[in-house]
Amino acid sequence: MIRSLFFTPGKPIRTNISTEEFPRLIRDRKGILWLDFFGEAPENAEPILKSFGFHPLAIDDALQETHASKVDDWGDHLYIVFNILNYKNENGTFESEIDELDVFLGKNFVVTYHDQLLPAIEDAWVACQRDIRHIQDGPDHLLYRIVDALVMSYMPLIDQIDAQVDQIEDQVFDHPRSEVLEQIFGLKRLLLTMRRILLPQREVLNKLSRDDYRVIDPKDRIFFRDIYDHLVRLHDLNENLRDLIGGVLDTYLSVTNNRMNEIMKVLTIITTFFMPITFITGFFGMNFFEPVAHLIGWTSQQAFTVILAIMVGLPILMYFWMRGRTWL
Amino acid sequence: MIRSLFFTPGKPIRTNISTEEFPRLIRDRKGILWLDFFGEAPENAEPILKSFGFHPLAIDDALQETHASKVDDWGDHLYIVFNILNYKNENGTFESEIDELDVFLGKNFVVTYHDQLLPAIEDAWVACQRDIRHIQDGPDHLLYRIVDALVMSYMPLIDQIDAQVDQIEDQVFDHPRSEVLEQIFGLKRLLLTMRRILLPQREVLNKLSRDDYRVIDPKDRIFFRDIYDHLVRLHDLNENLRDLIGGVLDTYLSVTNNRMNEIMKVLTIITTFFMPITFITGFFGMNFFEPVAHLIGWTSQQAFTVILAIMVGLPILMYFWMRGRTWL
Amino acid sequence: MIRSLFFTPGKPIRTNISTEEFPRLIRDRKGILWLDFFGEAPENAEPILKSFGFHPLAIDDALQETHASKVDDWGDHLYIVFNILNYKNENGTFESEIDELDVFLGKNFVVTYHDQLLPAIEDAWVACQRDIRHIQDGPDHLLYRIVDALVMSYMPLIDQIDAQVDQIEDQVFDHPRSEVLEQIFGLKRLLLTMRRILLPQREVLNKLSRDDYRVIDPKDRIFFRDIYDHLVRLHDLNENLRDLIGGVLDTYLSVTNNRMNEIMKVLTIITTFFMPITFITGFFGMNFFEPVAHLIGWTSQQAFTVILAIMVGLPILMYFWMRGRTWL
């Protein structure tokens, strides 16, 4: 789908402009053009992008999914790639994939190209149609609004992850179950993916807020700086969550290791208690003692008392020996 | 609660100034105004902050809890965010949360905004009312006093953690109990949180002590430098404690692993001693040997002596075999 | 094999030039010479390279396999080393080795030297013969085409590894088998080798796209910059895969550790259930109880009922005790 929106001060906003008009409007310094390619096949988008005079390498990058945030300065326009983390949370299991938004930003136009539905784009589109204030500050300000919405949408995700980490932390000491392990590794992967998006995006925003680009009004840089600050904070929170989840994993492993020790201790204690006395019962169950007269003393009443004493006394002695070794 | 305090040289300190007067006083270059918002709802604070001409982005940041220390230079005033670690120590278990203090610092005013009770603010407030020396050196010096108190309050916490690490270290070699594990991971989390506060705060103080801000008297920079030195030291101590606690965790795991080995050795020794001889008792307990004449030799007096010899000799042989493998 | 290809504007492309002509053609500023040594013995190549006036240190480096990407600026020509990862995927097991491509790049010539068959070279060779567009933009552009093809050939490998990591991830939680371990360590080694190639190559391309070399047309730098961007992305993907595979290994170890715990628990439970009651059976199997009148009460009907009750009750009691310790 190709959508277009053209604003000239003092005139109503035009939409659904025909493809032929684009090259003219994009050179109309008085108006502001927003062109949005959404899920459009590359072969349809390419001729339009070429007619705008964008560099072939930039068009190539835009039409392919390249998944790496960057900003290229082509003088009269910027080519910017943003990545978007598209996630779903189903009963505590997160599924995520990385989408891409390509932007060509000029003095009086912004061209957005994306395959997936992006709420940030939709909201800005509707807002622009309803109220010219959203577009009259220029394409750079419009871009700021879109990217700000994109970035702020990670905040609830961070909160959800934070809550889940808290919940896992509580479980780990009380009932370390193997499902917890699956959740921990799921969160680790999600945070890794997120970090992969945040770091280069932060770099892009840093450039937009510091470098001197012809198409960005210097007094608008403060807004990109604001998004940069949010990205710094998101990255810090992400790093912090990664540290926390790493700590939770260590805790989990230590706690299960500990339980294992406890269990082995019990196994050893039980075996150590019963093996010797079971041997004694076996000894006196041998057929030597049964019919034969010459062994009669071994199965007398006195012998039985001694055996009973050993069977009771041995475990007691072993108990104190184990206490001495601080097993109990 | 909105508190205010206005000092003009040669006049008594005014407090409880009405909201309407603020915009005038904040522009009065001769006096020094301290305005403190404590737990005040954002909707009450916003119009006042706006009437001072602060930048909307800075006001937004102040009214939201953003938890990331930074300093923004808006020319005629600085916007600074400080984080405060709020901790409770209950029987060796630390609970902590991160609070925030927002500061607008001008040539002749300081505006503080915070949700929680901060002893550093309270002490400075009382001191200013009692003695004009605390405020007459200007808002930057007043800020120095508040931040210095904030930062110094971490020192006792570091000492408490240090003492607890020492105590855990002693326990680990003598009685490695699983509660120790819980304490270790608790301290790790606390130190991680602390580090998260110290690092950006250090950066902020570094900027305050080095950069050339219009609202900070160059000769006062040495004081911010002093706080910066303290933060460097706190961060070093924190890193050191993190290293120590990491070492304690390694020790704990190694020691319990070692004990596990000891226990398994005992289990194996016991099993290896008794399994073969128990088998022998079982062998001679079989009904073959009982009534049947054709096996009578197997249960004779001589056979019994041989069996006894094996039952005594086998464990002795095994004992020496195990010594040869350096198990004992 | 020594192949040569000489292009002069307006004339047909010459191939199979005799060795004697090289020194003259290489100085012919109007033409473009491409000389390709493929699997040629060093002793044959050396005199030719020397006749071109290349620095002896550079020729030494080219004739030996040195396996380290670098670019040396000798003023009128560049000496560049590229590494190529040569891999085979046999049923999920990757075998890889590092090949080398040495390039001497001048204003009007490019000399390539390699031991293995390189598809990127072959394709460029065929393309140049078919269509002069591939060579008329100068040797630097020709080099760009070759290196671009080299670098892009890693993309399918990355995709294969990615797919295999996904597949291993699924297996790990369901059936952690020891073959998985072999695959994990195989991929780790492959990614390590790949990283060793990508990092210095990236540095070389960075230099080619930024530094001011006499033999590279400044307006062609953007193409090397494009390859550099691809290498950055490949390196990011590699790092990401290394993180993922590291996570998979951690998962594998944690999951098998967990299973081990489960198994040990079962062993302990079985042993703890049966050891005590087996002892009781042994006790009443002793010959004390058989013929002798003075112990007749021990084997009465009542005693039997008590023993049966103990044999049934003890495991039940232990079951509840174990539940209390959250083993079950």
Added chain:
Amino acid sequence: MIRSLFFTPGKPIRTNISTEEFPRLIRDRKGILWLDFFGEAPENAEPILKSFGFHPLAIDDALQETHASKVDDWGDHLYIVFNILNYKNENGTFESEIDELDVFLGKNFVVTYHDQLLPAIEDAWVACQRDIRHIQDGPDHLLYRIVDALVMSYMPLIDQIDAQVDQIEDQVFDHPRSEVLEQIFGLKRLLLTMRRILLPQREVLNKLSRDDYRVIDPKDRIFFRDIYDHLVRLHDLNENLRDLIGGVLDTYLSVTNNRMNEIMKVLTIITTFFMPITFITGFFGMNFFEPVAHLIGWTSQQAFTVILAIMVGLPILMYFWMRGRTWL
């Protein structure tokens, strides 16, 4: 204790100067004054230091133990903090604490402040009294002598640790005992403490040898550079020892893990050998076989031979099965 030492060229060295004279002598540009506070109470030292005109923040730092090496340039004097590792080696167990030496260095004076007895200070003090050559080169040279002695005193400690690491390494493969673990973690802690001292000290010496301080003669910088080189080397040795001790710990854990495996293998082999044949003995020990005619075939001579064959053959079969699984 407050000690003083005053040198004027051509005159005998004066000691035990009265407190009142200090402010005059410290301003006497012709002489060189060394004032040493050793274990002196802060309340006694403070007025003297103040009378010299040192900055209150520097005096505060000197009177408190702050444990962080640094150098502050106050123009006409430097304030320098050195840390000293105070260690005792008792039968291979090291005990260590961090002491502090504060120095005020001027054009013609050096003031040292420390709580503990420092051999480096004592030696320099005695040497100065005996021979004016040690003081006539100026306070900066005197400081060099003291710090050089301080730093060189770590060398024997490094050697001791080195020897102990060697000794532990030998033990680990032969007799991995749990006392070794205690020694390893003790050394790790000691090296960590040492590192904490060396790193900031190195930074301080780097500054002294590079920066342009008014009170340090440029031609004396080479001496501080020499100490800096020693600190670089000490730090390298420390890092290397930390790597080695880390490797020893890994070795220890791997070796004990290995032994554990061996032991478990033996346990499993013994159990696997004897459990089945013990079951068979139990089977034929059941009372079914004893008096009852209908089972008489089960306890015949032939049956006994078969049973004996199984009891001998089963372990032999298992032995080969285990070899097939490469357990033996």
Added chain:
Amino acid sequence: MIRSLFFTPGKPIRTNISTEEFPRLIRDRKGILWLDFFGEAPENAEPILKSFGFHPLAIDDALQETHASKVDDWGDHLYIVFNILNYKNENGTFESEIDELDVFLGKNFVVTYHDQLLPAIEDAWVACQRDIRHIQDGPDHLLYRIVDALVMSYMPLIDQIDAQVDQIEDQVFDHPRSEVLEQIFGLKRLLLTMRRILLPQREVLNKLSRDDYRVIDPKDRIFFRDIYDHLVRLHDLNENLRDLIGGVLDTYLSVTNNRMNEIMKVLTIITTFFMPITFITGFFGMNFFEPVAHLIGWTSQQAFTVILAIMVGLPILMYFWMRGRTWL
């Protein structure tokens, strides 16, 4: 041993020059002097070095073994320390120690000082005597030849280690034996020692190839640059081998851990199979069942059939239960 070699253009090379002549020859700008101290006692070397006017700090460093590569610029001469890894390979076990070569390099002299026999020095000595081409290019070129030989001698060591790592890798999956562990840790230590030498050496060569030293001819810098490139490559190979050996250790630990799991599984399976049925045999071996009429039904033919069925059926049931838990 003190050896000397003096070259003046057009004259034969002089050797065995008397000690008294050195100070004169070292100032003879037309000749080139090489003085080699090999295993000479410091007390003999010191006066000679002093007579050359070298700085006392440099002489001190040369006479002591300091083991840290560095270059000190003393204007008319450089003082350079090189480290040499002296290794022996005995049946796959490497023994290594670090030797030292001290060099004083002037415009027309080079003084080498070393304790051990260094093949690189011997080869250069012999070559110089045989052919003046090796010395006529000046002392800096002579130094290049020596250091190049030193550095290239590590290449075969790297190859040996590489081969051994390959061999260990193969063993690890097939027969993880504890000797492998010893070899792994031996290689780790060797590579660590090597790295400790390579890193500072690389820094020294970097300085020699970049910095502007009075005693090094700018056009000779390219040669030191060549050695620097080799050191970079050696360091890369070393890092790579360290990564590989680290991976091999991880593999070893994972594989043995896996085998442990397998073994424990077998132990558990055996125990779980035989414990219950052995209990049953014990039960019916009790004396209750023997003579007493009131229990006669328990030992009937029917009972026996039921018991046999249980003894066969229970292991079969357990087998399927274990399969359900994916143990088998």
